Structures are given as structure tokens and as C-alpha cells.
Amino acid sequence: xxxxxxxxxxxxxxxxxxxxxxxxxxxxxxxxxxxxxxxxxxxxxxxxxxxxxxxxxxxxxxxxxxxxxxxxxxxxxxxxxxxxxxxxxxxxxxxxxxxxxxxxxxxxxxxxxxxxxxxxxxxxxxxxxxxxxxxxxxxxxxxxxxxxxxxxxxxxxxxxxxxxxxxxxxxxxxxxxxxxxxxxxxxxxxxxxxxxxxxxxxxxxxxxxxxxxxxxxxxxxxxxxxxxxxxxxxxxxxxxxxxxxxxxxxxxxxxxxxxxxxx
Amino acid sequence: xxxxxxxxxxxxxxxxxxxxxxxxxxxxxxxxxxxxxxxxxxxxxxxxxxxxxxxxxxxxxxxxxxxxxxxxxxxxxxxxxxxxxxxxxxxxxxxxxxxxxxxxxxxxxxxxxxxxxxxxxxxxxxxxxxxxxxxxxxxxxxxxxxxxxxxxxxxxxxxxxxxxxxxxxxxxxxxxxxxxxxxxxxxxxxxxxxxxxxxxxxxxxxxxxxxxxxxxxxxxxxxxxxxxxxxxxxxxxxxxxxxxxxxxxxxxxxxxxxxxxxxxxxxxxxxxxxxxxxxxxxxxxxxxxxxxxxxxxxxxxxxxxxxx
Numbered sequence: 001x002x003x004x005x006x007x008x009x010x011x012x013x014x015x016x017x018x019x020x021x022x023x024x025x026x027x028x029x030x031x032x033x034x035x036x037x038x039x040x041x042x043x044x045x046x047x048x049x050x051x052x053x054x055x056x057x058x059x060x061x062x063x064x065x066x067x068x069x070x071x072x073x074x075x076x077x078x079x080x081x082x083x084x085x086x087x088x089x090x091x092x093x094x095x096x097x098x099x100x101x102x103x104x105x106x107x108x109x110x111x112x113x114x115x116x117x118x119x120x121x122x123x124x125x126x127x128x129x130x131x132x133x134x135x136x137x138x139x140x141x142x143x144x145x146x147x148x149x150x151x152x153x154x155x156x157x158x159x160x161x162x163x164x165x166x167x168x169x170x171x172x173x174x175x176x177x178x179x180x181x182x183x184x185x186x187x188x189x190x191x192x193x194x195x196x197x198x199x200x201x202x203x204x205x206x207x208x209x210x211x212x213x214x215x216x217x218x219x220x221x222x223x224x225x226x227x228x229x230x231x232x233x234x235x236x237x238x239x240x241x242x243x244x245x246x247x248x249x250x251x252x253x254x255x256x257x258x259x260x261x262x263x
Numbered sequence: 264x265x266x267x268x269x270x271x272x273x274x275x276x277x278x279x280x281x282x283x284x285x286x287x288x289x290x291x292x293x294x295x296x297x298x299x300x301x302x303x304x305x306x307x308x309x310x311x312x313x314x315x316x317x318x319x320x321x322x323x324x325x326x327x328x329x330x331x332x333x334x335x336x337x338x339x340x341x342x343x344x345x346x347x348x349x350x351x352x353x354x355x356x357x358x359x360x361x362x363x364x365x366x367x368x369x370x371x372x373x374x375x376x377x378x379x380x381x382x383x384x385x386x387x388x389x390x391x392x393x394x395x396x397x398x399x400x401x402x403x404x405x406x407x408x409x410x411x412x413x414x415x416x417x418x419x420x421x422x423x424x425x426x427x428x429x430x431x432x433x434x435x436x437x438x439x440x441x442x443x444x445x446x447x448x449x450x451x452x453x454x455x456x457x458x459x460x461x462x463x464x465x466x467x468x469x470x471x472x473x474x475x476x477x478x479x480x481x482x483x484x485x486x487x488x489x490x491x492x493x494x495x496x497x498x499x500x501x502x503x504x505x506x507x508x509x510x511x512x513x514x515x516x517x518x519x520x521x522x523x524x525x526x527x528x529x530x531x532x533x534x535x536x537x538x539x540x541x542x543x544x545x546x547x548x549x550x551x552x553x554x555x556x557x558x559x560x561x562x563x564x565x566x567x568x569x570x571x
Contacts, residue, residue: 077428161459165493168458171552174564178552179393182569186392192425193391 042228048122049226051115056214058108062146063211065101066203073153075199077192080155105147112143124227132220139213142206149202155195163198164190277318282311396570400519400526403478406445409437409525414463414486414500419527420477430477432460433516433527434489436500438541446541450489450502451514451530458553459493461513489513501536501543510556512536515545530571534558 024030072091074083087094116136119125125133152163167190171181186193228234286308293301403417414436422429431451438446452460465486473480488505489498497506502513512535517528532551537544548557550571556562 078426161493165457165459168553172554175566178555178565178567179569181552183389183392188396188398188571189421189431190428191422192428194428 036222039222039225041226042232042234044228044232044234045226046229048118048229051111051118052221055108055111055115056218058104058111059143059210059214061104062101062108063207065097065104066207068097069101070203073199075153075196077155077195080153080195084154084156105150109143109147112140116140122227122230129220129224129227132217132224135213135217135220139210139217142210142213146202146206146210149198149206152195152198153202160190163194275318277315279311279315279318283308283315286311393569398527398529400528401478402476403433403435403525403527404473404475404480405524406437406520407523408473408480409435409447410482411437411439413437414483416463416467416481416483417527418479423477434463435525441541445520447518447525448501448540448543449516449518449527451516452489453514453553454491454493454496455504455509455511455513455532455553456491456494456496456507459491461489461491461496461498464488464490464497501539502533503536510554510561511558514550532557 020030069087072083072087072094074080084098087098089095119133119136148163148166151166152159167181167184170184171177173180182188184194184197185191186197286304286306288304290301290304290308293299293304398421401419401421403419409415414434416432417435418430418432420426420429421431433452434450436448438448440446452462454461463483463486466484468482468484471482486500488500489502490496491507491509495507496504496509498509498513499505502515504510504512512533514530514532516530519526519528530550532548534546534548534557536546546558549568551557551565551568555565
């Protein structure tokens with residue numbers, strides 16, 4: 001009985017593991033994912049440090065819903081507004097997906113700022129993570145630009161005049177402002193080419209940049225490790241676990257090693 | 264002597280193939296342009312081909328005669344009698360390694376190809392925003408549609424092919440005859456703060472509305488100025504700022520009169536207007552985007568305007 005059970009579970013295990021082994025042998029991706037998921041982080045990590053992952057989730061929601069909205073939206077001055085009406089009122093669950101994209105945009109922006117505030121308050125932007133802060137700022141700028149370009153797409157009065165004002169605010173930037181405004185409009189005034197231009201920037205240019213920057217951002221997070229909270233006794237080396245078990249918990253903390261070497 | 268034994272026999276560097284290639288190019292161009300040029304190209308190609316072949320066949324002699332000074336310090340490190348070449352005895356590296364050449368040429372050629380592909384695409388993205396700008400003159404109706412001393416709200420499409428998105432609004436007031444010429448005050452509705460549409464501060468005479476083509480004319484009853492709904496900018500009837508955030512007076516349109524009809528021309532910016540009506544002195548500037556000063560120290564921030 002016992003041996004039969006064992007072989008059965010072994011068989012099951014093999015069935016599950018075989019495709020994984022196949023993948024691992026040819027790509028090494030299983031080990032990579034395992035390294036990413038089970039890497040060491042400080043033992044006294046905080047819930048606030050999940051804000052980055054929350055921001056990433058919000059962006060993925062935007063990307064997914066955006067791709068689907070693009071299947072129904074028509075970026076043309078004569079049909080943009082009616083296509084939005086069509087999505088909201090006629091298409092099954094259109095109201096839901098558009099609502100997710102519309103409100104999710106605010107969630108994404110808010111989470112970016114909260115995540116930025118967490119990084120600032122925890123001092124997680126300091127050496128050696130300055131570069132990741134800079135990439136984060138570029139991500140924030142791209143995210144805000146997404147908000148600006150996406151706002152025009154419903155092509156109603158609010159969208160139109162908010163964009164007029166936004167473009168003219170850009171136009172008041174010293175020296176290059178007027179050129180920036182004219183580039184954004186694709187002409188002296190908002191014209192028939194402005195909407196497709198904003199659409200292209202909104203759904204191709206900026207998301208591509210954001211995906212690439214997120215890749216760099218995550219690479220640096222994994223490469224440099226996660227910071228301890230500022231109140232961490234572990235990181236300060238004064239906690240009860242300053243030797244022994246505590247040392248393991250702090251393995252992801254690069255600051256520890258550099259400090260020791262510096263002294 | 265030593266390098267000869269160690270190295271495979273390869274012809275020395277030669278410039279003749281370049282001339283040969285030039286000759287071929289001239290020959291091909293000549294096939295299109297004229298037979299004389301084709302003949303010239305053929306002669307050039309043949310001449311250089313002969314020189315090149317002579318080089319290849321008599322390669323060894325040439326390397327001895329000419330190529331010795333550059334090749335010797337590179338290939339024969341230990342036997343160098345010259346001081347500077349004898350210094351690093353354990354470095355028999357080539358002076359300009361093949362790998363380095365390949366690396367740089369790959370990067371260079373890749374860069375050139377990338378540039379050739381990217382430049383037109385980038386230009387296609389940027390240039391149309393700055394080329395062929397400007398507004399064509401637009402007919403907004405006979406002079407008799409504009410009663411003296413009253414503003415008429417005129418809307419029109421600046422480019423009919425683009426449709427409603429090109430609709431513009433101007434406030435047109437006839438000032439009667441000034442020096443025997445009809446005078447008009449034509450104010451743009453783009454707020455000088457951030458470009459929202461300013462509205463007349465006063466009732467419109469909807470019954471007097473006239474429409475033809477893409478033009479709509481609605482007379483006002485009597486207005487006290489213009490106000491912007493977005494951020495509260497206020498202007499008097501000459502377009503001078505009276506309150507709120509705008510940085511200058513309202514833009515105006517130039518105009519012309521043809522066959523008794525009023526044509527709107529190019530818009531221009533105005534810092535302020537002295538006086539009123541036909542005798543007003545308008546301080547004109549080239550058209551600037553809303554929110555930009557056209558005079559004073561702040562205007563130094565906007566030294567160049569893109570072609571409007």
C-alpha cells in the first residue's frame with residue numbers, strides 16, 4: 001500500500017516536473033524565476049514595501065485594459081466620441097473595462113506617488129540605489145505623460161479644453177516651450193492630426209518606454225537588494241539578532257557589507 | 264626577412280580598387296546620362312584595374328619597396344633596431360588589430376544604417392508640425408452684415424477638409440470709415456492666459472443669426488467686454504486685460520476687403536491697445552502662444568517663435 005502510494009505521488013511529481021525540467025534545461029528560466037521569487041530580503045521588511053509591486057500591478061491592469069479598449073476605440077476626430085459612447089453603452093462589459101482603465105489611471109498615479117514617498121521616507125534612494133531613484137523619476141514622468149495624453153482621447157469638451165490648457169502650459173516653458181507646444185499639437189492649433197498623435201504616444205510610445213524602464217527598475221531592485229526600514233535594529237547592527245540569525249536575515253542588505261568594508 | 268616566413272602571403276594595402284570602383288560608378292552613371300561619360304568611366308575602370316592587377320601579381324616587390332617601414336615595427340618586435348619599437352619586447356600585437364577594425368566598422372556601419380532609417384522617421388514625426396503652417400484668408404460675409412459699433416460673433420472653419428476641429432471664433436466690430444477706409448476691430452477668442460475660449464460679457468441677438476457655408480454670424484446686443492470661463496481672465500472691448508491671469512491683450516486678426524466682403528487674414532498678438540475704435544493704437548507683435556509675454560523682460564524667455 002505504502003509503496004504504491006509513493007510511486008503514485010512520484011509519478012504525479014514527475015508529470016508536473018517534466019515540463020518544468022524541459023524548460024529549465026533549455027532556458028534556465030525556472031531557476032531564474034525561483035531566484036527572483038525566493039531571493040533574500042531583510043527580515044524586518046515592512047508592508048509599505050509592497051507599494052512598488054502594487055504600482056506594477058496597477059500598470060499591468062492599465063496595459064491589459066488599454067490593449068482591449070484599443071480594439072474598439074477609433075482615434076479620429078469624427079468618430080472618437082461616438083466610439084467611446086459605443087464602448088460605454090453598447091459593448092458587453094465595455095463600461096467595466098473602460099471604467100477600470102479610467103479609474104485605474106488615477107490609482108496608478110496615486111500608487112506611484114505613495115511608492116515614491118515610501119522610498120523617500122525609508123531613505124531607500126541613497127547609495128547605491130540613486131540610479132533606481134532616477135529611473136523611478138523617469139517612470140513617474142512617463143506615467144504623468146500617459147495621464148495627459150490619455151485625457152484627450154474621449155474627445156469631449158472637457159478633454160479638448162483641458163488639452164488646450166495643458167499644451168499651452170507646455171508652451172509657456174522658456175525658450176523651447178512654443179516648439180514643444182507646436183510639436184504636441186502637430187501644428188499651430190489642435191487639428192485633425194492631434195488626436196491620432198496623442199493616441200499613438202499614449203498607447204505605443206509611452207507604454208514601451210514604461211515597460212523598458214520597469215525592466216531596468218526591477219533589475220536594479222533584485223541586483224541591489226531591498227532596504228531595511230529606517231527603524232531596523234538589524235540594519236543598525238544593534239538588534240538582538242546582530243549576530244547569528246540576524247545576519248542571514250540581512251543578506252539582501254548591501255549597505256551592511258559596504259559599511260563594514262569602509263571602516 | 265622573418266615576417267615573410269611567418270605571415271601568409273597577402274597583397275599589401277592598395278588604393279587602386281577605390282579608383283576601379285569609382286570608374287565602375289562613372290560607367291554606370293554614364294549608361295544613363297551619356298555615352299561619353301560611360302566611355303570615360305570604362306577607361307578609368309580599366310586603368311585602375313590594370314594597376315591593381317599589377318599590384319597583386321608583383322605584390323612582393325611592392326611590399327619590399329614601399330610597405331616595409333610601416334610593417335616592420337609591427338611584425339618584428341624583437342629585431343627592431345629602433346629604440347621605441349624595441350621597448351615592449353613581449354607585445355607582438357598588431358598595430359591596428361583586425362578585431363578592433365571589425366568592431367569599429369560594425370559599430371560604424373550599424374550606426375550609419377540606424378541613422379539612415381531613423382532620421383526620416385523622426386523628421387516625419389516632427390517636421391509636419393512646423394511646415395506649411397499659417398492660415399488662409401477666410402471670407403466671413405458682406406460688409407453690410409457688420410453694423411457699426413456692435414460686435415458680431417463670427418465662427419468659421421479654418422480648414423474645411425479637417426472639419427469641426429478647425430472651427431475658430433472671432434469677434435468682429437465695424438468702426439465705420441476711418442480716413443475713407445472701412446475699419447474693423449477683429450479679436451480672436453483665444454484667451455491670452457492659456458487658450459480657453461473667451462465669451463462676450465453680454466447678451467447675444469440670436470434672432471439675427473446668419474449662416475452661409477461654414478460661417479456663422481451672431482450679432483451681440485451690447486457687450487461690456489470679454490471673459491474667460493476657465494480661469495476668470497477679463498478683457499475690455501478692445502481686448503485689453505482688465506483682470507485675472509492673462510499676460511497680454513487678446514490676439515487679433517488682420518483683415519482685407521474684396522468685392523465688398525470681409526476676409527479674415529493672419530492672426531497676430533497684441534501687448535495692449537491705446538485708445539478705442541478706429542483711432543486705437545494697437546501694439547502689434549508676431550503671434551505667440553497663450554501665456555507668453557510679447558514685450559517686457561519676460562518676453563526674453565521666448566526669443567524665437569515657431570512658424571505660425
